Amino acid sequence: MVFYSTRRPTEIPVTGVVDFIFENRNRIPDNKRLLIDASSNDTLTFGQIKQQTLQFAAGLQDHCQFNRGDVMAIFAPNMMDYSIPFLGALAAGGTVTTANPAYTARELLHQLSLSSAKVIVCTVGNAPVALEAANQAGISPSNVFVFGKTASPLGPRPYSQVLLGGRQLEKPMAIHNPLDEVSVMCFSSGTTSMPKGVMTTHSNITSNILQLDAMLYPFIKSPSDHLLATLPFFHIYGLVVVMFMALYWGNPLVVMSSFDLVQFCETIQKHKIKFASVVPPILVLLAKQDLASKYDLSSLQTLMSGAAPLTTELTEEVMARFPQVTVIQGYGLTETSPVLTVSPHEIVRHGTSGMLLPNITAKIVNEEGKEVGVGERGELWVKGPNIMKGYIKNPKATAECIDFEGYFHTGDVAIIDKDGFVSIVDRIKELIKYKGFQVPPAELEGLMLASPMIADCAVIGVYDKEQATEIPCAYVVLKPDYAASDETAKVIQKFVADQVVNYKQVRIVRFAKEIPRSAAGKILRRILRDEANKLATKAKL
Structure with missing residues (x-):
């Protein structure tokens, strides 16, 4: 049995990610503040984001001989201007790979080598690790840059001083085949080897933005609603569901460098945050820590949980403590760019991961390899425009999880009920x-x-x-x-x-x-x- 999304299919644009964002479907004014640093209150307007993206792209070409198809690594925690190098590399015709800023040199080297990265943007704090891994990967020290305004004592200079302020591209380089050209390579851990690089195309990203828009935008009451970024941008959940959705909608996004409960509550109170994406451990703190009750969190209307299972009990605890808040749940994987299901606005069924996004079909397949129906459990297989191209330099692993019909085998055991709600009940994978x-x-x-x-x-x-x-x-x-x-x-x-x-x-x-x-x-x-x-x-x- 094939399960179909109950949502009207959305038209998938045949364009690159940067062109799609700059197309500005939601008519965002150039002078609107879109990115706000939670600590310093520094900001970037939509106009500044566009200008600096095109300057960064030209700077990469001029200073790093960055060509179409080259790869840049971002090795940093959340930064207010994280989108500038990210979009800049794409605008130059390249690909971005995002790395956990806490990686050891061994872990970073694996990612740099597998992705064939040519440039690194890091922070002053983790520049020593970046330089050690870059040296082993054969990346020139002159191609290592840092965020901020201060150079690293070890040599790397701020990208803003080297790559901005000079020549500027007139427009992003054309993406000739968005269905095939890779925009980002996040890394997904395997059960039998080191993490695998997931090749996510431009169309994978733009399609998931529009699929999410159809499900999540009803939760956003106004273009002035402030959103909160506490999930890491190096993870595809934070990258797409938080950063890209804010840029697409044109809603101000307040960026935290990492999660801290005090700053989380202070930021909600100060900026009147309406919507935030979280993970279950954050909800545990909100439900159980007395600290949370010391702040005015009355502006908060929606918390979207993902990346791990969320119980009905924890959901109800949070909503009992904060009655004005609706807690919704989503589900997806790095390989699905990332979201497959999310709770619809008109009906939230706690304990489930919501319903299939538009343009997605699914099968439930039991241990005997047979397709089963409503209310029966089995592995969840999914197909749609947001399914990855494959694993970089690993056709065997790609063939093992994407079948001849294009269905991605998630490794998760699910049940789909008669109303189309999906519940993840077990995991086949050992992760x-x-x-x-x-x-x-x-x-x-x-x-x-x-x-x-x-x-x-x-x-x-x-x-x-x-x-x-x-x-x-x-x-x-x-x-x-x-x-x-x-x-x-x-x-x-x-x-x-x-x-x-x-x-x-x-x-x-x-x-x-x-x-x-x-x-x-x-x-x-x-x-x-x-x-x-x-x-x-x-x-x-």
């Missing part, structure tokens, strides 16, 4: 979702097996209800010369922490005599998860 970030067990296991203490290991996700997230938990078999102890566990945790970004760190270490495996040697994670659940149940008794 751990820690506070909205993907943690690949195989990567951590590979690192841990390099420790002289560890004979064997397995990593699983253990759900923590209090934090509304999974926690990376390692089961470890020690070599004979080492004894299980709290101190040994801390040594193992530090061994991993020294090599990975914060969200990938192992939070729990449990010692085992052996790791359960199949006859073929595959780790039987379900057995470990069952054991972890039993331990959690006993701890509550």
Whole structure:
């Protein structure tokens, strides 16, 4: 059975992302402040965004010999002007890859190498990591720039001083085939290898903007409604649902560099924020922390949650504490640019991920490979204009998840009810979702097996209800010369922490005599998860 969106199909533009934004369908005045720094109150108007984008594009061409098809990496937290280098690289005919600013040099090098990046824009704070990775990737130090107004002591200068103020393109370079040309490469963690680069085309982005517009714009009451950016722009959720939607709608976007509960509440109070995209752990804080009640959050009307499952109970807790707020939920993946479902304005059904966006069809396929119908569970397969082109330099992985009909196999188990609401009920993939970030067990296991203490290991996700997230938990078999102890566990945790970004760190270490495996040697994670659940149940008794 094929499930169809109940929404009227939207016409997908055949154009590049920058041309699409500059087309200005919502008639945004050039002098309207669109981007606001939550800390400094610095701003950028729509006119300034357009001008600086075209200056940046020309600067890339003149100073970095940046050509059509070249790749620029942004290695930074949220910045008020994040969109300038992003759109500027696209306007120059290139592609952008966005990297987590907390990456180690090892992690960044993998992304730079796989994407073949030629230019990096980072911050003064993480310039040492950027330069170390750039050196190993063969990127010239002169092609490394920083945000802000101050040069790094190590050499990189602000992009605003080097790339802006000179020549300016008359218009963005034409995107000849938006359906095929790649606009951005975010990285999606795999279960058996290092993260894979997802090739997202220009049409993938523009189509998802319009698909989201059809579902979310009714939640926006006025062009003057202020939106809040606290989710990271390096993640496609923050990039598309937050940054691009604000630029398309023309609603002022107040940008936080990272999440902090005090600043989050202060910003809502100060700027009268109406709409914010969040993840479940933020909702936990709003529901349970007394701090939130000390601020005037009465302007807040809608919170959209994504990146991880949201329970009905947590939704109701938040809405009971803030009666004027509607909490909605969406679902998607990096490979789907990213949104597939979201709650419609006219009816919000808590505990579900909403309904299929326009132009999307879906199938539910059971373990026998048969399509099933309404109310039956199985893997969710989806098809639409927002499905990625594929994984960079990995045709095998692409072929494994996109079939001959064009359906992307999500790896998530879902149920679609008679009204078209989608509920995600399980995950086939082994990925751990820690506070909205993907943690690949195989990567951590590979690192841990390099420790002289560890004979064997397995990593699983253990759900923590209090934090509304999974926690990376390692089961470890020690070599004979080492004894299980709290101190040994801390040594193992530090061994991993020294090599990975914060969200990938192992939070729990449990010692085992052996790791359960199949006859073929595959780790039987379900057995470990069952054991972890039993331990959690006993701890509550």
